[in-house]
Amino acid sequence: xxxxxxxxxxxVKRTGEKVFLECVQDMDHENxxxxxxxxxxxxxxxxxxxxxKMKEKGDIPEGxxxxxxxxxxxxxxxxxxxxxxxxxxxxxxxDTGGPIEQYFGPGTRLTVT
Amino acid sequence: xxxxxxxxxxxxxxxxxxxxxxxxxxxxxxxxxxxxKKYPAEGPTFLISISSIKDxxxxxxxxxxxNKSAKHLSLHIVPSQPGDSAVYFCAASxxxxxxxxFGTGTSLTVIP
Numbered sequence: 001x002x003x004x005x006x007x008x009x010x011x012v013k014r015t016g017e018k019v020f021l022e023c024v025q026d027m028d029h030e031n032x033x034x035x036x037x038x039x040x041x042x043x044x045x046x047x048x049x050x051x052x053k054m055k056e057k058g059d060i061p062e063g064x065x066x067x068x069x070x071x072x073x074x075x076x077x078x079x080x081x082x083x084x085x086x087x088x089x090x091x092x093x094x095d096t097g098g099p100i101e102q103y104f105g106p107g108t109r110l111t112v113t
Numbered sequence: 114x115x116x117x118x119x120x121x122x123x124x125x126x127x128x129x130x131x132x133x134x135x136x137x138x139x140x141x142x143x144x145x146x147x148x149x150k151k152y153p154a155e156g157p158t159f160l161i162s163i164s165s166i167k168d169x170x171x172x173x174x175x176x177x178x179x180n181k182s183a184k185h186l187s188l189h190i191v192p193s194q195p196g197d198s199a200v201y202f203c204a205a206s207x208x209x210x211x212x213x214x215f216g217t218g219t220s221l222t223v224i225p
Contacts, residue, residue, distance in 0.1 A: 004156070031211055040122075042115075042202060042217035043157075050211060058212070090156055094211075101147055102213065104156030 004105035019078040023091030030096040032074035036087040119216035132190040136203035143205040
């Protein structure tokens with residue numbers, strides 16, 4: 001079974017703090033994704049990566065950056081957290097070769113106060 | 114602008130009856146569609162998929178129907194069970210295959 005793990009289930013940070021969200025997958029997947037889920041808005045793609053050191057902007061990249069130094073690990077960085085970044089953050093991974101289902105981690109509920 | 118829409122935020126169904134969840138999309142380039150199920154405090158899990166070369170795909174109690182001309186897909190669950198109570202997201206992908214666009218979700222409650 002594919003396993004995608006996220007470093008924290010719940011996180012509380014202060015406005016202006018730098019925040020790191022870590023995601024690790026164990027299935028040697030090429031593609032990794034960061035989404036945020038908000039009520040009434042569904043899942044929105046922040047960034048994705050199709051290879052080590054490669055990244056692509058999703059629909060809402062503003063205020064975020066990412067890092068992928070190793071194939072299995074994809075980090076989401078909030079350079080200066082703001083209250084409007086309070087959300088559920090979901091990491092996903094998928095194999096390569098065209099449209100294929102993504103496997104999600106359990107999510108990190110981030111609260112910025 | 115939301116390219117994938119689920120216009121019903123919630124749905125309640127009696128156990129044993131059929132649940133029908135609907136999804137509409139606007140981009141005619143979308144050619145692969147997925148349904149995900151999400152329980153509270155868990156990540157979404159893949160349920161069923163369909164490509165645009167088909168108009169129906171079935172897996173046990175779950176069937177997805179695709180109407181390309183109407184840009185509409187639906188998920189049928191029959192018979193519905195209390196364990197099916199969850200939020201269901203539809204997702205669509207186009208030419209790149211890497212990026213999926215998700216709907217806003219429908220919360221299904223199956224009443225025992």
